[in-house]
Amino acid sequence: MGKRPPVVVLSSSSGEDDGGGRRGPSARRSRTPASAPARSQSQAASGSRKKPRRESSAGRGRRRCSEPAASDSLKAEFDMLSEDFSECFDDLGMSGSIRKTKELWVDKYTPRSLAELAVHKKKVEDVKKWLEEKLMAPKTIRDTNSAKTNLQQTVGGWTLVLTGQTGVGKSATVKAIAADLGADLCEWTTPVPTLWAEHLHANSGLRYISKLEEFENFVEKIRKYAMLRPTSTESKRKLIIILIDDIPVTSGNAAFARLGKCLTGLIQSTQVPTVISLTHYHKSESNDTAMWNSEDLESLLQGAGAHKGTTNFLQIAFNSVTTNSIKKILIRICREEIYDAPEELLHQIAISSGGDIRHAIMSLQYYCLDPRRHSSALATSATRAGSKRRDSLVPRQESYGLSSALPSPCGRDETLTLFHALGKFLHNKRETNCDVDIDLDPFPLKEKLRRNSLKMDVPEKILSQAHGKVRRVTDFLHENVLDFIDDEAVDDAWAVVSYLSEADCLLTGSPFTSYNSENMAQLIAASVAARGVLFGNAHVAPSRWHTIRSPKLWQTEQSFRSNKDQVLKERFDCSSSCGSCNFSDIVTEFRPLERWIGPRNDGPRSSLLPGTGGSLLVDELDADGSHDEEDDDEIEEC
């Protein structure tokens, strides 16, 4: 409880606690109450900052330490948040109406039976069926004579890969099913890591073992164990499921190749049902190495599975939990906790969690700790909703929708894919009723400048959610926007393109050394581009299916560069005056005429430019083909 300065809490010790304490039911039960707040803090932090949870705890500890120091404002904010938390959890320990809670609700309400799972029934069914099949199969096979051949065939067919975003209940499903089937769940409990820095600076005799090495050892053990298993007597044979939840984060190709080899070996040799759960991170967080990892891992696993045919590898993708089932769970928890939460609050939590049930429960608990909080949060949301859109059609729905966009302290930041964001800008969905109170506006706009309000968030917010590089966003907008403009509206096209042109100038104006998209000029440029597209496109073309093309500009620029290089390389051998000439003169004057008067040369050079120029002037090439011979003669005599 005394871990007051939150920065201390963030140090690697809490990370270790987190990393070690999370695994396995036994560890969970043995945790002392004192460690609960520390854990919840770090978890809450990970929730609110949308850090991938399954980072290696070493990395997490380090990063946490340095991050608050990086910016003071961030630190202050963070301190406040975590103080809130520890305060609330202190309350929880000492007094209050909900003091019977000893655990986090996330743990307390871990689904123990299949019925409690919030995951879609069909998926649970699938996983269960698979596990049952695998667990029961050996028994029957062994009795028959064909056991060996059958076993040979099914070798490698022991792996199930679960994919899905964080907090959709992948592990929970496996655990619940294991409990249901009465099987033992064998997990890889991540050992407390030695930090690399520790290893370097403290001669404490700690040997540094990378996570990857440990994982390799573990896999090796499983494989040996699997070999031993059939010798055990049948009656005592226990059902065992291996759950690999925490695949080490690798960086660099060498490490990844090692991991790949290790996993491939595991998949191909294991004879115990093995469940590998892979967390999908959101695509747009592409800067994160973890995400790179998860995608590559998936393809790698697929490759490993496909190695011996398609039947031996099953992949089940979990979708994010629907708002309704999250709500259902939340209501159930509230009932059991005898806490009377308004439905609206639950709805808000369910929506803002983005399908992450763990997160939803965490936020619920947080809100329930302090009754004042949720009322104030709701109050602000209500006033906002009221002030903004009093004339909305379905008041209840509308206020729900708005409140999800509210900056609540526990909300999970949503991320969007780049294409989603582009789609929002391009389709330009607006309210249809235009009788908004114009007269009340102190600065009435001209008719042609007025637009209906957008049916989306502020463009800047969408941009920041999409994590797109500004340059890329503008290029994409430029490539695609013309499709979305009504065919009659050239004026709109001009407005849009002129804004894009402004954005380009802004982008170029910013110093080229700062590539990070946080740069002010870049942000402004992005805003100009997005808003320009939204504003300029006043007459949206009737909505229909458009594919979003990748900018042809990139291709063009690439071939431009290669052509330019070629021209520069060749300029000295076409003529001595060319050599000292400006590039533009060569291209605009010498090259086009070179076909006639250029130095005698092999045929292909006589076309405009290698590769690309063909289409420009193919027809004329044929016409002058007959002149080639006399051409050569003339030049020689010069």
Next chain:
Amino acid sequence: MLWVDKYRPKTLDKVTVHDQVAQNLRKLVSEQDCPHLLFYGPSGSGKKTLILALIKQMFGAGAEKVKMENKTWKIDTGTRTLEIELAMLSSAHHVEMNPSDAGFQDRYVVQEVIKEMAKNRPIDAKGKRAFKVLVLNEVDKLSREAQHSLRRTMEKYSASCRLILCCNSSSKVTEAVRSRCLNVRVNAPSEDQIVQVLEFIGKKENLQLPAGFAARIAKQSNRNLRRAILFFETCKVQQYPFTSNQVAPPLDWEQYVSEIATDILTEQSPKRLYAVRQKFYELLVNCIPPESILKKLLAELLKKLDADLKHEICHWAAHYEHKMRLGSKAIFHLEAFVAKFMSIYKEFLVASFG
């Protein structure tokens, strides 16, 4: 050898088109000292010819022995080492290069080259003319940073190195650089002058020129002497003896631009704009400078435009030419100009024909 090279005047005495300028330059050099020079003028007006002749005047025939090399400059920026490859022509007395080919790293090149030239300063036995000449082409394409560093290095090494800068428009060279140079304006030759040159070449080549032939080429060349000579030679290759109404084949990219202009004038819609964009891409891939495209396009559009609109269209062309220089992706601005034109033109059509 192309006629452009063959009939290039080698000495200042033989310069015919800008003989006045040439005389002045000769006087300047004969006084043993030479300031930094900035030659500016439209392309094909004879800047490079004057520069080469001037260098020959300064150093004699030794300056004509030129070797070309692709030199890799290793530049230590403090944090990392850049390697920039740049082609350069050099003789014992001068170095010529296009620093803007190095793209945004141009400023390093400018500094480094001048520094290196200053280091191995040629020592003349007589102790005079102990400087080298550095010819920098396309100074107007240099980035602002490069021009600034040019200014500093110009002062620092002025004892050992003379700069001859060459560009199309002096307005794109910073004031600081301009004021440190003697500015020499080389204007485009008049059509009469071009005709004279063409006739001179015709005589040397023993060609029969039909009446009006040289004038037609001169007109077609748009007062660009280099282009005129190239056209002339092309005509010769295509068909000799010349027929009375023979014209040089139009430059393919110009033809393409005029196609674009026709496209724009026939239909004004976002769809057409998109089609035009693809054509622009085609031109850009072929390394046609966007400024030339815009200029040619404007010329083509103006031909077919009502007098009322000309002013406005020119205004917008200038506007987007400027934007193009500020920005980095030319297509955005080219397209914006076309869109604006379409918008204006459509409005005009609706107003005049309903």
